[in-house]
Amino acid sequence: MAGVGGDRASRGRVRLAAERRRYFDLVAEGVGTVEACRIVGVGRRTGHRWRHGRPSRAGANARPAPARPGPGSDRFLSVEERIAIADGLATGRSQRAIAAELGRSPSTVSREIARNTPPAGGYRPHAAHDLARARRPRPKTGKIAACPELRERVQAMLGEKFSPEQIARRLRRDHPDRPELHVTHETIYQALYVQGRGELRRELARALRTGRARRKPRAGQQRRPRFAEPMAMISDRPAEAADRAVPGHWEGDLIIGKDNASAIATLVERTTRYVLLVPLPRGRGAEAVRDALAATAATLPAHLQRSLTWDQGSEMGRHHEFTIATGIPVYFCDPHSPWQRGSNENTNGLLRQYFPKGTDLSAHTPEHLAAVAAQLNRRPRKTLDWDTPAERLANLLTTTT
Incomplete structure (x- = not known):
């Protein structure tokens, strides 16, 4: 053979x-x-x-081969x-x-x-x-445990209340030619919290700014509901709102004034980009925002009262009461996802030309807000093929009539 x-x-x-x-x-x-x-x-x-x-080696002197695992993971x-x-x-x-x-x-x-x-x-x-x-075998000796000098330096800096990131950056800057002293901030955290508690003295964990002696697990935690009343998320919003085919779906937010003491509510209609500015003379609490938005919604034709999309700001804590009063459902964006109401975000950027950051927004009268909104609605928009929001809305109203 x-x-x-x-x-x-x-x-x-x-x-x-x-x-x-x-x-x-x-x-x-x-x-x-x-x-x-x-x-x-x-x-x-x-x-x-x-x-x-x-x-293959037959015979009594043949040594068995080391066991090899199968395909495994x-x-x-x-x-x-x-x-x-x-x-x-x-x-x-x-x-x-x-x-x-x-x-x-x-x-x-x-x-x-x-x-x-x-x-x-x-x-x-x-x-x-x-x-x-x-x-592959684990656990392995960590870099901090394997290098006494590195361990002493890290301990000394923790004693001076340096953060792990500050320690990692400083060691790399002060000793660029000594890779044995280079360590990442995550390695320091691992040595403090995970790896046997022996690489760095246990009490040094209390020198961290959090004051925690044990790492707080975050994976798998459920996000708390933002409001007491259940929220309808943007994923539940009708498809007609997403493709902008049907008018009457609005996006809303607040622009905030100096020291968070004043605010203006902004509403943008998704199909026409028509802008409404809502004064908030009673502040930006949930009740004040509910009443101001409901009063503005009452001025709209019925076919322009289809939905409102907002972020998860506390000012919408009374969203269910707004829906009961107006019949307009409120849909909420996902956390940290401002692009989900992109038309409103873009409009808020334009409004800062009129209402700069760090100014008192309560000084603007309702008449002034209406004049600013009218000027914005007279601006031609590239996304509307250079029509203005006012022209698009007028066409819609004429067609509907």
């Missing part, structure tokens, strides 16, 4: 790679090594070398994938092509080759697999 394989060198790299892939396909289907070698047409010693990283490359990488390199294929065949990221293949190719060159899949396995 040993002679079946013939002269391996004469077969060529391309054919050898194809034989190896065929061999592993058979093994994956449950075919034994001997039978797989016979079908492929290679020697038994070659099959054993492919599968176990060594030729998809997170890690398997030995079969490393063999495919070696075959691809031997046949001159690009790393990107190899990655595509394996269904892996090109950076995964590139990193594998860079990490596990010996200095002398020549990527060897089984040696690479053993190197990767040797690096």
Whole structure:
């Protein structure tokens, strides 16, 4: 059987790679090594070398090969994938092509080759697999625990109430040529909170500005409801509002004045970009905003009272009462997602030309607010093919009539 394989060198790299892939396909289907070698047409010693990283050695003196895991987690490359990488390199294929065949990221293949190719060159899949396995066991000794000087410096800076980020930045700046003293702020946090409590003195955790001796878990926490009454989210808003096909869907927000002491409510109709400015002489509390918006909504034609989209500001705490009074449902944007009411955000930027930040907005009378809104509504808009919001709204009202 040993002679079946013939002269391996004469077969060529391309054919050898194809034989190896065929061999592993058979093994994956449950075919034994001997039978797989016979079908492929290679020697038994070659099959054993492919599968176990060594030729078969019969006899009492043969040492058992170290146990090799199966494919394991998809997170890690398997030995079969490393063999495919070696075959691809031997046949001159690009790393990107190899990655595509394996269904892996090109950076995964590139990193594998860079990490596990010996200095002398020549990527060897089984040696690479053993190197990767040797690096994998956890826990490992942390960098701070492994370097007494680094540990002492970090402890001293924590004692001076430096934050971990300040420590990391300062060490890198003061010792640019000493990588053993370079550490990330997350490594310091890990040493304080996670890694055995021994790398940094336990009491140093209390020097952090949070004052916590234990890290506060955040993953998996549920966000508290913003208001007592259930909110309808923007994902529940009718599709006609999203595509701006039907008028009557509004976006709203507040612009805030000096020292957060005054505010103006702004409303923008999504289809026409028509602007309404709502004075808030009683402040921006939930009740005052509810009453001011309800009074403004009462001046609108019925077909322009379809919905209102707002962010999750506390001024909309009485949103359910506004809906009861006007029949207009209120939809709320997701947290930290101002682009979900982009027309209103853009309009608020334009309004700062009239109401600069840091000024007292309560000084503007309702008449002045109406004049500013009228001027904005007379501006031609690129998004409206250079029509003005006033013209678009007038056309809508005429058509409806």
